Amino acid sequence: MDRKEFINAKRIVIKLGTNVLRNDDGNISLPRVFSFIEDMASLVKNGKEVILITSGAVGMGKKRMGLESTEGMAMKQACAAIGQGKLMSVYETGFDAYGLVAAQILLTEDDFSIRKRYLSLRTTMNKLLELGTVPIINQNDTVSTLEISQRYEDRLVCFSDNDKLSALVASELDADLLIILSDIDGLFDANPKDNPDAKLIKEVPEVSDEILSLAQGVSSGGRGGMATKLEAARLVTRFGGKVLIANGKIPYVIKKIFSGEDLGTMFLPQGEFLSDKKRWIGYATNIIGKIVVNNGAKKALIEKRKSLLPIGVLKVINKFDKGDVISILDENEKEFARGIVNYNSSACKKVIGCHSDNILEILGFKNYDAIITRDNITIL
Numbered sequence: 001m002d003r004k005e006f007i008n009a010k011r012i013v014i015k016l017g018t019n020v021l022r023n024d025d026g027n028i029s030l031p032r033v034f035s036f037i038e039d040m041a042s043l044v045k046n047g048k049e050v051i052l053i054t055s056g057a058v059g060m061g062k063k064r065m066g067l068e069s070t071e072g073m074a075m076k077q078a079c080a081a082i083g084q085g086k087l088m089s090v091y092e093t094g095f096d097a098y099g100l101v102a103a104q105i106l107l108t109e110d111d112f113s114i115r116k117r118y119l120s121l122r123t124t125m126n127k128l129l130e131l132g133t134v135p136i137i138n139q140n141d142t143v144s145t146l147e148i149s150q151r152y153e154d155r156l157v158c159f160s161d162n163d164k165l166s167a168l169v170a171s172e173l174d175a176d177l178l179i180i181l182s183d184i185d186g187l188f189d190a191n192p193k194d195n196p197d198a199k200l201i202k203e204v205p206e207v208s209d210e211i212l213s214l215a216q217g218v219s220s221g222g223r224g225g226m227a228t229k230l231e232a233a234r235l236v237t238r239f240g241g242k243v244l245i246a247n248g249k250i251p252y253v254i255k256k257i258f259s260g261e262d263l264g265t266m267f268l269p270q271g272e273f274l275s276d277k278k279r280w281i282g283y284a285t286n287i288i289g290k291i292v293v294n295n296g297a298k299k300a301l302i303e304k305r306k307s308l309l310p311i312g313v314l315k316v317i318n319k320f321d322k323g324d325v326i327s328i329l330d331e332n333e334k335e336f337a338r339g340i341v342n343y344n345s346s347a348c349k350k351v352i353g354c355h356s357d358n359i360l361e362i363l364g365f366k367n368y369d370a371i372i373t374r375d376n377i378t379i380l
Contacts, residue, residue: 011174164232
């Protein structure tokens with residue numbers, strides 16, 4: 001794709017990783033942060049909408065308290081509480097200098113997973129953009145329930161790092177472009193830290209399993225790494241958005257990107273555009289319940305886009321209620337789809353392997369012929 005076409009975007013989500021916000025000594029790099037602010041302010045002044053996803057609260061809290069580590073959930077949450085205000089004050093001061101208003105939004109997994117909160121959040125963020133503000137979003141580490149109280153060890157959460165959070169925000173707001181800035185130049189065909197001959201991949205047509213296999217490790221100081229960035233790219237490109245991963249330590253990198261300089265790795269949009277509801281089902285919900293289906297049912301769901309009938313169900317895992325989003329697994333218990341279930345786990349167990357005509361006789365009631373109807377299924 002032509003670079004000018006790629007950067008032609010009205011609504012832009014920019015994610016700043018921990019490592020681009022700080023110096024080698026762990027302190028926030030104010031000159032770099034203010035250069036980001038200057039570049040983003042220029043974009044807004046030129047009629048673009050900018051949403052900022054920022055890391056850094058835990059690190060700033062850790063530095064403020066003079067701590068050597070933030071081991072333990074309570075310590076991380078305490079440092080987030082200490083550092084968040086300091087982080088936001090930097091952004092408020094910077095954007096105010098350019099006559100722009102910064103709007104803080106702290107999010108947890110439930111803000112996406114609970115459908116009403118998801119829709120309310122979208123309405124609010126759209127209004128903030130309409131008002132000409134710059135929404136500044138971070139995970140609410142202080143109150144996040146991700147690692148505090150899990151009902152099941154195998155629970156799947158919609159996000160646990162700001163890479164995935166940035167993708168969910170881009171998806172929710174139908175952003176044209178997601179820019180992820182880290183301390184790496186982009187995606188390489190090998191680990192550049194181990195292989196001096198590794199080459200930067202300039203353009204990725206599709207985030208395939210082969211591309212995902214190129215990810216190496218977790219970044220120092222952050223919770224992500226290339227793996228989470230590629231997962232974010234896969235989600236955004238699937239709804240028709242574009243993604244650029246570039247080095248945030250390049251001076252005035254945002255300005256250079258929108259000047260057309262050939263920086264980073266471009267991830268191109270896919271032809272299959274998922275609807276908002278399908279995106280929410282597939283990627284924005286927390287998953288506890290699971291259903292294992294036979295190979296015939298899997299084929300019908302993937303190839304023929306059929307509903308999931310009870311005759312194709314082999315096993316029900318964990319408890320769930322009617323209306324929950326659950327994971328659909330194949331015979332090897334590998335997830336391949338998600339969907340909104342029409343019956344609770346107890347009812348599903350009773351009709352395993354049965355014909356739809358027998359649901360009323362077995363349960364004493366019948367809501368639907370299908371366990372999950374095809375309009376409420378997202379193939380992953």
